[in-house]
Amino acid sequence: MNGKGKQLIIQEVGPRDGLQNEAVFVPTSEKVAFVDQLSACGFKKIEVTSFTSPRAIPALKDAAEVMQQIRRYPGVTYCALVPNVKGTERALEAQTDEVNFVMSASHSHNLENLGMTREDSLKQLGDITRALEGTDCQLSVSLSTVFGCAMEGPVASAEVERLVEQLVQLGVQQISLCDTAGMAHPAQVTALGRLFLQTWPEIAFTMHFHDTRGMGLANVLAALQVGVRRFDASVGGLGGCPYSPGASGNICTEDLVHMLNLMGYDTGIDLEQLLQVARSLPELIDRQPPGYLIKAGPV
Amino acid sequence: MNGKGKQLIIQEVGPRDGLQNEAVFVPTSEKVAFVDQLSACGFKKIEVTSFTSPRAIPALKDAAEVMQQIRRYPGVTYCALVPNVKGTERALEAQTDEVNFVMSASHSHNLENLGMTREDSLKQLGDITRALEGTDCQLSVSLSTVFGCAMEGPVASAEVERLVEQLVQLGVQQISLCDTAGMAHPAQVTALGRLFLQTWPEIAFTMHFHDTRGMGLANVLAALQVGVRRFDASVGGLGGCPYSPGASGNICTEDLVHMLNLMGYDTGIDLEQLLQVARSLPELIDRQPPGYLIKAGPV
Numbered sequence A, B: 001m002n003g004k005g006k007q008l009i010i011q012e013v014g015p016r017d018g019l020q021n022e023a024v025f026v027p028t029s030e031k032v033a034f035v036d037q038l039s040a041c042g043f044k045k046i047e048v049t050s051f052t053s054p055r056a057i058p059a060l061k062d063a064a065e066v067m068q069q070i071r072r073y074p075g076v077t078y079c080a081l082v083p084n085v086k087g088t089e090r091a092l093e094a095q096t097d098e099v100n101f102v103m104s105a106s107h108s109h110n111l112e113n114l115g116m117t118r119e120d121s122l123k124q125l126g127d128i129t130r131a132l133e134g135t136d137c138q139l140s141v142s143l144s145t146v147f148g149c150a151m152e153g154p155v156a157s158a159e160v161e162r163l164v165e166q167l168v169q170l171g172v173q174q175i176s177l178c179d180t181a182g183m184a185h186p187a188q189v190t191a192l193g194r195l196f197l198q199t200w201p202e203i204a205f206t207m208h209f210h211d212t213r214g215m216g217l218a219n220v221l222a223a224l225q226v227g228v229r230r231f232d233a234s235v236g237g238l239g240g241c242p243y244s245p246g247a248s249g250n251i252c253t254e255d256l257v258h259m260l261n262l263m264g265y266d267t268g269i270d271l272e273q274l275l276q277v278a279r280s281l282p283e284l285i286d287r288q289p290p291g292y293l294i295k296a297g298p299v
Helices: A014-021 A028-039 A063-069 A085-093 A107-114 A118-132 A157-169 A186-199 A216-225 A253-262 A271-279 A281-285 B014-021 B028-039 B063-069 B085-093 B107-114 B118-132 B157-169 B186-199 B216-225 B253-262 B271-279 B281-285
Strands: A009-012 A045-050 A077-082 A098-104 A138-144 A174-179 A204-209 A230-233 B009-012 B045-050 B077-082 B098-104 B138-144 B174-179 B204-209 B230-233
Touching: A009 A253, A014 A028, A014 A045, A028 A045, A028 A063, A028 A271, A045 A063, A063 A077, A063 A085, A077 A085, A077 A138, A085 A098, A085 A118, A098 A107, A098 A118, A107 A118, A107 A138, A118 A138, A118 A157, A138 A157, A157 A174, A157 A186, A186 A204, A186 A216, A186 B253, A204 A216, A216 A253, A216 B216, A230 A253, A253 A271, A253 B186, A271 A281, B009 B253, B014 B028, B014 B045, B028 B045, B028 B063, B028 B271, B045 B063, B063 B077, B063 B085, B077 B085, B077 B138, B085 B098, B085 B118, B098 B107, B098 B118, B107 B118, B107 B138, B118 B138, B118 B157, B138 B157, B157 B174, B157 B186, B186 B204, B186 B216, B204 B216, B216 B253, B230 B253, B253 B271, B271 B281
Parallel strands: A009 A045, A009 A230, A045 A077, A077 A098, A098 A138, A138 A174, A174 A204, A204 A230, B009 B045, B009 B230, B045 B077, B077 B098, B098 B138, B138 B174, B174 B204, B204 B230
Antiparallel strands: none
């Protein structure tokens, strides 16, 4: 398993998936500085914020201000999560490069997390594609609970396939398969990854793993082996619930990049610069993030 | 990557590799109870203690008492680490089933950790094989720093091959390849694992990973794919240095077993019972161990 200079795309989601879970409200100017520091590390895509209801996610209530104040590095796509048309309109006003529409593979999680059925989410997505017509804003979709649902347990792959087919019919070309609850394991990643990449070779699939049960980087390895080339990750491993001390969040970007570098892959990311950002996280979020490299240092 | 009922052997090293690193001295009776609880989980081999100088490792100065007081479950091999003949003689007196001789692949680590050159270690090993003649005690060897040395950096695989060949010539049939400093990465594990398994198909190789940089379970996955079937692991992920808060130690047994179960492998270990032992670790060592499953629970 040797990367031999193969290019991979690592998408940083810490400012969104990470900060939305923190107990402290990070001031707007610090969020902007955080994204600017990440931009300098060489990412091709950064998920900056989420245009959701400020009541649902107060930590990101300053989404528009952050998106408007960040420095735009050439070649970097600045995207934002949106759950509906209203969020998309706010994202467009704030000059967002790409909206990342979120819905769940499981009924219960869609209802709990987004307050609507999956059918209503798909209707919102239809409206969003029309809202984006004639704009420069790109579209991607993050499909939650693909590898299991904390409420429903296992999610049938036929159900995920049916939803992906509906997304493809709506013109979606970028899809993130999200392990929202950290339930994915390598054998499952191999099977599902192979299925999706073979069925829809024209779609750019991203794998979005959480490291809740320690399998995050093993899942990345399994995904690489079936040809996945895009991964979401969060600097410091942010994204864990602050009310579960020690529980881990998204896979940690610098730990991921470090492993991929050692294996010979080319991510285009400056690990030393990224580590500096990671080491400064306690100033931002008032806690030690769960990543390994900030404690042990690189090999 | 599907385990489909394939049998794996997970060797528990927590009572030795774990406890030797803890700041607190765990009383003998609690060590004995700890090993007895692990015996009930279904392990085929448990590394109980280390017969080293009490000055070098005061945490395990009660090695003989522990080995003599543990309950012997049928079918479980109770082994102990030894660095020399003297330790082997103490281990034999205490009715140890197997001595696990330790030496390093790198010169500097052998000198620092064992106070002698690798050549002297090999002489000790020769004496040990003679001391074991006519006894029921088995022999295994743990080769440290195979995947990198904290002092020397990369360790040439030709050097490791040379040492393994010398071990084989001395009659050794079980060898643990140890990632002492947590420097191994999956591409390296694939390459070295394939090399060793193909060169010495008659040797039972164990992989011994530390999770210092988060790559532990990814390395297991790489090792499985080249045919490795034996792994060392430590309940709770014990083994980290207590002076580096949050830094991780050996790969965590219950996290490993959980992943392997999900993938369909058969380890023969009762995960629920093992989790009970892991959850009681804070009473034993006065700190929260780094494992994931004790926080997040199994899938």
